Amino acid sequence: MSDVSVTESRPGDSRFFQRSGPFGLERLAEVSDSTIVVAASGKGLSEFRGVAPLHVAGPDEVSFLDNRRYLPLLAETRAGAVILSPAFSDKLPPDTAGLVCKTPYLAWARVATLFHPAPTSTGLHHSTACIADDAEIGENVEIGPFAVIGNGVRIGRDSVIGSHVSIGQSVEIGARCRIGAHAAISHARIGERVTLYPGVRIGQDGFGFAVGPDGFETVPQLGLVVLEDGVEIGANSTIDRGSMRDTLIGAGTRIDNLVQIGHNARLGRCCIVVSQAGISGSTELGDFVTIAAQAGLIGHIKIGAKARIGAQCGVMSDVDAGADVIGSPAMPFREFFRNVATLRRLSRKSAD
Amino acid sequence: MSDVSVTESRPGDSRFFQRSGPFGLERLAEVSDSTIVVAASGKGLSEFRGVAPLHVAGPDEVSFLDNRRYLPLLAETRAGAVILSPAFSDKLPPDTAGLVCKTPYLAWARVATLFHPAPTSTGLHHSTACIADDAEIGENVEIGPFAVIGNGVRIGRDSVIGSHVSIGQSVEIGARCRIGAHAAISHARIGERVTLYPGVRIGQDGFGFAVGPDGFETVPQLGLVVLEDGVEIGANSTIDRGSMRDTLIGAGTRIDNLVQIGHNARLGRCCIVVSQAGISGSTELGDFVTIAAQAGLIGHIKIGAKARIGAQCGVMSDVDAGADVIGSPAMPFREFFRNVATLRRLSRKSAD
Amino acid sequence: MSDVSVTESRPGDSRFFQRSGPFGLERLAEVSDSTIVVAASGKGLSEFRGVAPLHVAGPDEVSFLDNRRYLPLLAETRAGAVILSPAFSDKLPPDTAGLVCKTPYLAWARVATLFHPAPTSTGLHHSTACIADDAEIGENVEIGPFAVIGNGVRIGRDSVIGSHVSIGQSVEIGARCRIGAHAAISHARIGERVTLYPGVRIGQDGFGFAVGPDGFETVPQLGLVVLEDGVEIGANSTIDRGSMRDTLIGAGTRIDNLVQIGHNARLGRCCIVVSQAGISGSTELGDFVTIAAQAGLIGHIKIGAKARIGAQCGVMSDVDAGADVIGSPAMPFREFFRNVATLRRLSRKSAD
Incomplete structure (x- = not known):
């Protein structure tokens, strides 16, 4: 391929995903309801910039383990911190801190969401959208290109209406909804x-x-x-x-x-x-x-x-x-x- | 939910559906090819305003029974009239008229369609639609926002083309068609x-x-x-x-x-x-x-x-x-x- | 049906499909990597105008056989030439030439593509398309009506983007792609x-x-x-x-x-x-x-x-x-x- 090189991307590529941070270990522990286990070597960064799988993560990234099958990857990880259950907390490599909790997958969801929050409404109505005069559009609603909003439609605040969406007469949509393209x-x-x-x-x-x-x-x-x-x-x-x-x-x-x-x-x-x-x-x-x-x-x-x-x-x-x-x-x-x-x-x- | 209350709606909500009527019992019998059984009490309205299930219908509404399983609901219905087969016509409650026929489900389809006719063409071509110059669009065809009608397309009279529809070159569409969004x-x-x-x-x-x-x-x-x-x-x-x-x-x-x-x-x-x-x-x-x-x-x-x-x-x-x-x-x-x-x-x- | 007659169409109807040609037997043999067997009668046209099934093809059309089951159709075909495997080449009727090869279905794909090439880019960006200022659109890319091309998108040369397509931020698309409507x-x-x-x-x-x-x-x-x-x-x-x-x-x-x-x-x-x-x-x-x-x-x-x-x-x-x-x-x-x-x-x- 001449124009486009298709090689593996790192998770959370900033061209495609929002990024937030950096965050300290305390913040991550709070968000994920975890207990901090300091790295055995005493080393470790105070700030983390993102999430990555065990075999990819570096010292400024957080990773995750919830399956005994991946213990060999834990032993070799360069991740600065790993979310894991109490059963595995003694397997952490010396330079890696632990975020220990009973529901590591849920903790992971929350930490990953902290670094990569879901997109929020821009509050803009695209100039090409067709919006009926009597539609009731809440505050800070985003409406994408070529969307069609029918008569009597009501849309609650902070919702995002994607491109080419068609919403028929009298439909009601609550706050903070995301309606995908088409x-x-x-x-x-x-x-x-x-x-x-x-x-x-x-x-x-x-x-x-x-x-x-x-x-x-x-x-x-x-x-x-x-x-x-x-x-x-x-x-x-x-x-x-x-x-x-x-x-x-x-x-x-x-x-x-x-x-x-x-x-x-x-x-x-x-x-x-x-x-x-x-x-x-x-x-x-x-x-x-x-x-x-x-x-x-x-x-x-x-x-x-x-x-x-x-x-x-x-x-x-x-x-x-x-x-x-x-x-x-x-x-x-x-x-x-x-x-x-x-x-x-x-x-x-x-x-x- | 603050903006939108999600409670059960009555069938045929006029915000969402066209309504026609009111209609008298004779008209309903004619449309549904049914025989009228006058309410035993002799009471009963002369005009009906819509359709509803047995447990919801009121005196100005028509309901429907085609399954022995629902006979208990028939006994308690407040419906002004019920479409049903001859086998059940002696089970009508005293204030309820009967519309008796051999194919109650077909009769129901026709009565419900009488009260709620399918939407028809507005005959309008939305200003945002892209219609090829040489397309042959019949009389009273509705074309929705952002529809694309290609070269040499023919569309017969009274058809409705929804929003965001894409019709390619030389496609032929007959009269009275409904082409849904997208x-x-x-x-x-x-x-x-x-x-x-x-x-x-x-x-x-x-x-x-x-x-x-x-x-x-x-x-x-x-x-x-x-x-x-x-x-x-x-x-x-x-x-x-x-x-x-x-x-x-x-x-x-x-x-x-x-x-x-x-x-x-x-x-x-x-x-x-x-x-x-x-x-x-x-x-x-x-x-x-x-x-x-x-x-x-x-x-x-x-x-x-x-x-x-x-x-x-x-x-x-x-x-x-x-x-x-x-x-x-x-x-x-x-x-x-x-x-x-x-x-x-x-x-x-x-x-x- | 009054406006539209729905009768069987011939394959490759020029209202719907591009047509190329005519082509001589030598060109067809070259494209399909086949050997020419001249018609036994010595008759036969020098130029071919399209492809058709055995029972439909005429003297200026090419047809195809790859299944013993259809040998009776071969015997009666009026096709000017038939693509077929060596095993069947002695079954050709007297006025029909053969294009003989080991992979007749692949040969057929190539001959049919010669007569009916896939549509190519017009290179036009439709005036209704929403294209982000920083999108990188290659040479000769076609962009259809109501397409939405997001920030940072890259599209390689000669690609065709259909109507109502939605391409999100930073997406990369290589050269010569075809992205269908919606x-x-x-x-x-x-x-x-x-x-x-x-x-x-x-x-x-x-x-x-x-x-x-x-x-x-x-x-x-x-x-x-x-x-x-x-x-x-x-x-x-x-x-x-x-x-x-x-x-x-x-x-x-x-x-x-x-x-x-x-x-x-x-x-x-x-x-x-x-x-x-x-x-x-x-x-x-x-x-x-x-x-x-x-x-x-x-x-x-x-x-x-x-x-x-x-x-x-x-x-x-x-x-x-x-x-x-x-x-x-x-x-x-x-x-x-x-x-x-x-x-x-x-x-x-x-x-x-």
């Missing part, structure tokens, strides 16, 4: 701190029709989509509006890329739906349900709180709270893997 | 009354390449996509153009969200393809075929008319007309569930 | 001759979060997406940027529509990923790996070079180089089909 939103009410990634489609008609004498006839879809506070929806995912009630995504729920949510579906709080999964119409999830990648749920069923649905699982009936299921049709994890073993054994026997 | 269409001929939902991709190159000495070499894709009258394509679905013939979707066929249709595929009339299903290149479907969610069809096979392919089914060979198949690889429904039972039984026995 | 790109470095189809999402945050006391907390995603030379990404596919290293797609790899690639994933050179497949975070593919449609790979595994993963396969652990696997969980092809046969036999026996 998102299309209609017939929806959206809470605070909601993030929609690029290409999300919210609020289109559900897949509803009756059989008439000359083909299918559309059944009007007269509900909305409601996204509660803190919801995140991944790139190119689609959420249909309800037919006679609202499609509802509970607070804090995170949905990955290319996920389909059918009309009237209800997801509880803090659910996780991994990429390419699909939830059919009118199905209901309790709180803290996990749906792994490419799983599919039939319509009109109920999934109990904290249930876990495995990857590629085909769920055709209700799932109890706390259950772990996998397979198509869905069954308990243990039963699925026992079936796999049984079939393998019988097949080999018959091949003998 | 749709991208190229190399295509589209009939009348076709609906494309937001983010649909029509007419891009199929996935075709030959192995050359230095890697893959693209095989030119020289066919089009043809969508016949009344076709609907769901949000973010993708339909590749043909390689040497056209990719064809038959009249009245409805495709859900996130569906993939490969090059040269042919779908018959009034097929149903549910979300996240995929149909590989050159595969052909007869009329009235149903493909359930997340099913996948290999290329170069034929699916007979009225066949039904179950959810997550993996179809590797032809399917007879009228057959019901499920599983991966696909097999008759009965065989699939017998296999599931057999394996469960053998597994339990071996675990004993 | 693509959104951020946090990425892209090589030469890369093609992104419409609606592709590159560089958004991966699906990363830690469990905090009040719900999920986002883990900053501080890596990029790197697409090496010649990569192609299908419509509406999504590639998340890395968390602490880059997500990497190796040179020449082709990814179909609606595919998901998770953060930190690494694909080797000349891999094929068919539509609706998903590759989870941190998983690594060697060179020349094939992933068939709707297959899913769990995170943190390694797939060896030239391995082939079957359609709908669920891969939960490493796969050896050169292995063929299918099923969920993945197993060797032979074992999978033996299992299918065993279960069918046992089920029938138990039903007797």
Whole structure:
């Protein structure tokens, strides 16, 4: 390649990411709710400039360990400080300080966010954006190029509306939301701190029709989509509006890329739906349900709180709270893997 | 949430949906091909203002019952009228009129559409749209902000082109079509009354390449996509153009969200393809075929008319007309569930 | 349909496709590395105007045969010349010349490309495009309507940027790339001759979060997406940027529509990923790996070079180089089909 050299970049490249700092060890300990273990050699910088993996980090960077598998990397790291659990704090190399805590991954999230805060609103409305006269745009809202904001739309303060976003009539969006480029939103009410990634489609008609004498006839879809506070929806995912009630995504729920949510579906709080999964119409999830990648749920069923649905699982009936299921049709994890073993054994026997 | 209250909305909220009416019972009976059963009490309003579910509807609203499961709700409804089948007409509460017919769901579709007609064209071309000088735009066509209409494009009367739509050179679109926001269409001929939902991709190159000495070499894709009258394509679905013939979707066929249709595929009339299903290149479907969610069809096979392919089914060979198949690889429904039972039984026995 | 007649089109319709030519047989032989077999009758045109399938082609068109199944069509073709392998060259009808070679499909790709070259850059920047002052745009780059090019972006010569494309800050794009309509790109470095189809999402945050006391907390995603030379990404596919290293797609790899690639994933050179497949975070593919449609790979595994993963396969652990696997969980092809046969036999026996 002549113009562009494609070599590995360091994490947090300042051309692409905001940077903050430097920060002292005390600040990092405070943010991450950690205890400081001073480097055994007594050496060590007082200021840190960023985060990096164990094998890349230098003396002015913070790194992270949460898996015994990476202990050899810890022994050789040049990182100035490492976030890790108490179990590993005696393995720190002599020039490396420790930030010791019980939830190192959470601590890592907070330290990395301190160095690389998420972009915030510029408060600018791009001159090319089409904003309806009666739209109510809150303070310090950023609106990107070629965005279209329809009649009666309300957007809360500090939200960021990306380029080419289309927001239909009367849609409500709360404060501190981030709406990614090319998102299309209609017939929806959206809470605070909601993030929609690029290409999300919210609020289109559900897949509803009756059989008439000359083909299918559309059944009007007269509900909305409601996204509660803190919801995140991944790139190119689609959420249909309800037919006679609202499609509802509970607070804090995170949905990955290319996920389909059918009309009237209800997801509880803090659910996780991994990429390419699909939830059919009118199905209901309790709180803290996990749906792994490419799983599919039939319509009109109920999934109990904290249930876990495995990857590629085909769920055709209700799932109890706390259950772990996998397979198509869905069954308990243990039963699925026992079936796999049984079939393998019988097949080999018959091949003998 | 401070700015936005996210509480359940009533269906057909006038901020989001068009409303028509009020209408008398005779008009509703006519539209829905129903017979009127006067309320037993003799009471009842002469005019109705909208539709609502049984547990929500009031005396000036019409509701609907088509499932025995909801008979308890019928007993307690305050709805002024209910659409239902003859089997349930003696269960109407005393103040509720009946609209009795053999196909209540179809009747419901028509009554709901009467109260909430689909949006129609404003006939306005937004000032920001880029419309080629030689494009032929029919009467009363609406063109949204930032739409791009290429050279030689033809669009039939009363069609609505959403915001940010991209229509490539020479594409033909019939009358009364609705093209959703952010749709991208190229190399295509589209009939009348076709609906494309937001983010649909029509007419891009199929996935075709030959192995050359230095890697893959693209095989030119020289066919089009043809969508016949009344076709609907769901949000973010993708339909590749043909390689040497056209990719064809038959009249009245409805495709859900996130569906993939490969090059040269042919779908018959009034097929149903549910979300996240995929149909590989050159595969052909007869009329009235149903493909359930997340099913996948290999290329170069034929699916007979009225066949039904179950959810997550993996179809590797032809399917007879009228057959019901499920599983991966696909097999008759009965065989699939017998296999599931057999394996469960053998597994339990071996675990004993 | 009144305005638009939807009848089958001939391949390469000049309203939709560029045409080049006419070309003589010698030129076609040269381009396709073929040997000319003169028509037995001695007749035959000296100039050819396009390509067409065997049953459609006329005397001034070139056609193609690579499957014994279509020999009956060869016998009846009116094509002036047919590309085919030495095994079939004695089956040519009397008025048809042969272009004989060992790799007829590759020859076909090159001849079809000669008659229908891919569109090239007009070199025009549309007046509606928003291009940052400090973006470095190479010579002869085409930029479509409503494209947004961010600060510090670099685009190599002869590239084509479609309508409504959004390119974020500091993104690098090499020479001769084609970026389809509505693509959104951020946090990425892209090589030469890369093609992104419409609606592709590159560089958004991966699906990363830690469990905090009040719900999920986002883990900053501080890596990029790197697409090496010649990569192609299908419509509406999504590639998340890395968390602490880059997500990497190796040179020449082709990814179909609606595919998901998770953060930190690494694909080797000349891999094929068919539509609706998903590759989870941190998983690594060697060179020349094939992933068939709707297959899913769990995170943190390694797939060896030239391995082939079957359609709908669920891969939960490493796969050896050169292995063929299918099923969920993945197993060797032979074992999978033996299992299918065993279960069918046992089920029938138990039903007797």
